[in-house]
Amino acid sequence: MTTRGGYDRVLMAVAATFLAVSATSALAQGDTPRNSAAELAIDAAIPLPEPANVPPPTASDFKPDTTATVSPNQAKAPETSKPVESVAAPVADPAKSVVSPPPAATATAPEPAKDPVKAASNVPAADQPVADRLRDLMATKGPRYFDRKAERAAVEKFYAGRDYAPIWTQGGNLTTAANGVIARLKDAAFDGLNPADYPVPDFAAAASTPDALAEADLKLTESMLDYARQAQSGRMHWSQVSADIQYPEHPVDPNEVLANVTGAKDASAALEGYNPPHKLYKLLRAKLAELRGGHDGAPVIIDDGEPLKYTPARGKNAPEAEAQMSDPRVPKLRAKLGITENADDIRYDAKVAAAVRKFQENADLKPTGVLDDRTVKALNTPKRDKQIDTILVNMERWRWLPRDLGAPSIGDAYVILNIPDYTLKVMQHGAQVWTTRVVTGKPGQHATPLLSETMKFITVNPTWNVPPSIIYNEYLPALQQDPTVLDRMGLRLERARDGSIHISQPPGEANALGRIRFNFPNKFLVYQHDTPDKNLFARDERAFSHGCMRVQYPDQYASVLLNIAMPGERYSPERIRSMYGSSEIDLKFATPIPVNITYQTAFVDDAGKLQFRKDVYGRDATMISILKNGRGKDLENVVAHAQPSYARPKGPLPSSVNVSDNSFSSNSGPNFFERLFGGGGQPTPPAPVGRPSRRVFTR
Structure with missing residues (x-):
């Protein structure tokens, strides 16, 4: 037994030790683990004193630790449980001593779980x-x-x-x-x-x-x-x-x-x-x-399951085999194959097997009459015909477009141009605001690209800066045949010191861009514009341009866009026409308007009627072929295409060709992209950004 004086000394030593732990945890831990049963019992028994001058604790301050228990098995078999270590008290220097508490306060820590992950799991x-x-x-x-x-x-x-x-x-x-x-x-x-x-x-x-x-x-x-x-x-x-x-x-x-x-x-x-x-x-x-x-228009889907097979009875006059395979999927199979007799019969009988065999023949499968996994997959593949295929690829193209076509700050306004329908629409608040006919690019190398960009400004009285492709493929060969052709067309030729060539047409009534150009800078160097050739708008099929889009009523189009982007300015077609002259005028939008160039060969018109248009660029045929011949995830890979060159063309010119006196320097001035769209700070057209893929194909 511990005497009263000795017991008091023990308590004072414990209190001193506890205060030392609070001041310097590193010194207080000493050789005994911080989470030992002895220290846990002391922590539970003696709370940290709040006033600095409280009297030393007495024996009544100690209470048994009811949170720690000792199982009967541990008491009977101490060799399986690690005993609590204790140090005898008192000692000369109580601040450095660790003593065991009285037996009443001693408790054995519970044995830790062997698998802490499972112990903490909330899984039923x-x-x-x-x-x-x-x-x-x-x-x-x-x-x-x-x-x-x-x-x-x-x-x-x-x-x-x-x-x-x-x-x-x-x-x-x-x-x-x-x-x-x-x-x-x-x-x-x-x-x-x-x-x-x-x-x-x-x-x-x-x-x-x-x-x-x-x-x-x-x-x-x-x-x-x-x-x-x-x-x-x-x-x-x-x-x-x-x-x-x-x-x-x-x-x-x-x-x-x-x-x-x-x-x-x-x-x-x-x-x-x-x-x-x-x-x-x-x-x-x-x-x-x-x-x-x-x-409700939904195709009948056959669930996966065990193969179903029909085995006829042997012998010419033998009755039908009694042990026919039955399956709850058979009624759906009958409906899928057009078998109306015994529509709810779950037996896989001779009639069903014959219908499966016929389907397999048409689907280029081995005609076994057995409903196996490959047959089920072929049955579940949606029915194909020309109209359905056309709708499918048009739905697929809708997945490529931005989820938000318009700009929220101006009533979700946007422009959408449908190439095969040769129409342009301005939308706002979910409704059509204005529409007009357009002329689009010729099939082949001059096809109008599909893209989503933002229209930032309109140019009245634009200068036509001839694209490099037209200079290379059309004007340089024409100059070799007739050195005066550019002069007769009212075009201006400039040549830099490095030999590069720039051809342009000044503003005017005969300008190839007409009186207005609608600018949405993009890597394909296309835009929308007026045209002096109004007769083409009367045709049903209007794919005649070099890729840009000609608008039938550009003054109305400009006023609609300007009033959306800057409603307080009150632009009218008459106000736009009053700006026509010989000097370029840029009208910048306070809020850019998204422009979406689409390819909808199937769409539902305002009257709710399904409309189909000619696949003028062959996009439908390409996509249908990919969907039919490709498989799943392989179709999602990005294809790396060679990027177009924006370098100024170079080449020999006939000696009699007129070159402008103020030839531009090869080391200064705007690049072609800047000449085309304006804005001297316009960066080089960006390369297309594609989603990352495991395989990259190069065309």
């Missing part, structure tokens, strides 16, 4: 085996399911944040979110996509083992991300179609998709929301459903 016990397997699969086979680095990182982070609990099942049963995602993937044809590109695992069959459930969970996550990415950005990259297309990238964020879809009340609607929001896209979607027929 029924899902823990699946979670363990998901952790292993992501660590060892993650790239097998998610070959895109960003997607793999997002999936790993998402699963880790939920202790690898399965996303789509609870206790082996599908969640509400899972059912919504599966429904959307199976109805992908509604959105002009192919359900076969987003396979849905068989969770019913996978429920037998944690391994199968974990794999099914990852496969559904993979299909969901594939759908979201392709619904938003397209199944193919625009660079695969042509070198004269450039739209801004808007890739999907896999982190956002995972959080958005799994946290939504309606997972199907959340996933569907990655499709284009544009009204014309949605109208095309509805027309696609009408053309395909079926319930």
Whole structure:
């Protein structure tokens, strides 16, 4: 037993030690671990004194530590539990002493869990085996399911944040979110996509083992991300179609998709929301459903399952085999193949097998009559005909366009020009403000490019700076034949000291650009402008230019745009025409207006009628070929195209050709891009920006 005096000394030593710990933790830790049972008991028993001059603690200040317990097994088997170390008290220097508390205050710390991760897991016990397997699969086979680095990182982070609990099942049963995602993937044809590109695992069959459930969970996550990415950005990259297309990238964020879809009340609607929001896209979607027929226009989808086979009875007069295969998918199969007799019969009989065999022959499959995986995939591939194919590729092109076509600060105003329809529309507040006819580029090298840029200013009385391609391909050869041709056309030729050539036409009524040029600087060096050749607007097909777009009523177009960008200025067509003369006038917009050049060979007009236009540039044919012959993810790669040259042309000129007296210097003055669009500080046209890809093809 400890005497009263000795006990007081022990208490004073404990208090001194505790104060020393508060001042200098490094000295106080000494040789005894900070988290030892002895120190934990002391900390619990003696709170830190708030006044500096409190009296020393007494025995009544000590209370047993009820937070630490000793199990009966530990008491009976001390060899399995590490004993608490103690140092005898008192000693000469109590400030440096560590003493054991009285036996009443002594407690043994609980044995730490052998697996701290599992101990801290919030995964329900029924899902823990699946979670363990998901952790292993992501660590060892993650790239097998998610070959895109960003997607793999997002999936790993998402699963880790939920202790690898399965996303789509609870206790082996599908969640509400899972059912919504599966429904959307199976109805992908509604959105002009192919359900076969987003396979849905068989969770019913996978429920037998944690391994199968974990794999099914990852496969559904993979299909969901594939759908979201392709619904938003397209199944193919625009660079695969042509070198004269450039739209801004808007890739999907896999982190956002995972959080958005799994946290939504309606997972199907959340996933569907990655499709284009544009009204014309949605109208095309509805027309696609009408053309395909079926319930609400949705194609009948056959679920995956075990192969189905019909085996006839042997013998000429033998009755039909009694042991026919049955499957709940057969009624859908009958509907898909047009079998109206016994529509609800689940038996895979001779009639169904014969219809499957005929389908296989038409689909270039081996005509076995067996409903196998390849046949199911072919059955689920959307029906194709010319009109449906045309709608599909037009829906695909809508995915390339910016989600916000207009500028929010001016009522979401924008310009949209449809090349195959030869029309230009000005939109604001979701409605058409004005429209006019246009002339577009010739098929081939002079095709008008597809792009989205912003119109920054209008030039009245523009100078026509002849593009390098026209100088190379048309004017230099013409000069060799007739040295006076430029003079007769009213063109001005300048030659720099380095031999480069610049040809321009001064402002005037006969200028090739007419009286107004609409500037939206872009790497293709195209713009919209007036024209002295008004007769072409009377034609139905108007692909005659070198790539730029000629506007039928430029003075009205200018006044509409200026009143949107600067509503207080009150520009009218008459005010615009009053500026016509021999000097260039730039009218800069306070707010740039987006310009979207599109290629819509199928669209729904204002009366709700589906319209088709000639595939003047062959864009539809190229895209249909890619979709039919390509596969899934391979279609999303960027193609690297050679960039156009902006160097001034050089070449020999006949001796009798007139050259302007004030030839420009080769070391100063605006470059061609600046001459074309104005703004001396305009940078060199940027190279197209594409999404990163694993493979890059060079044309």
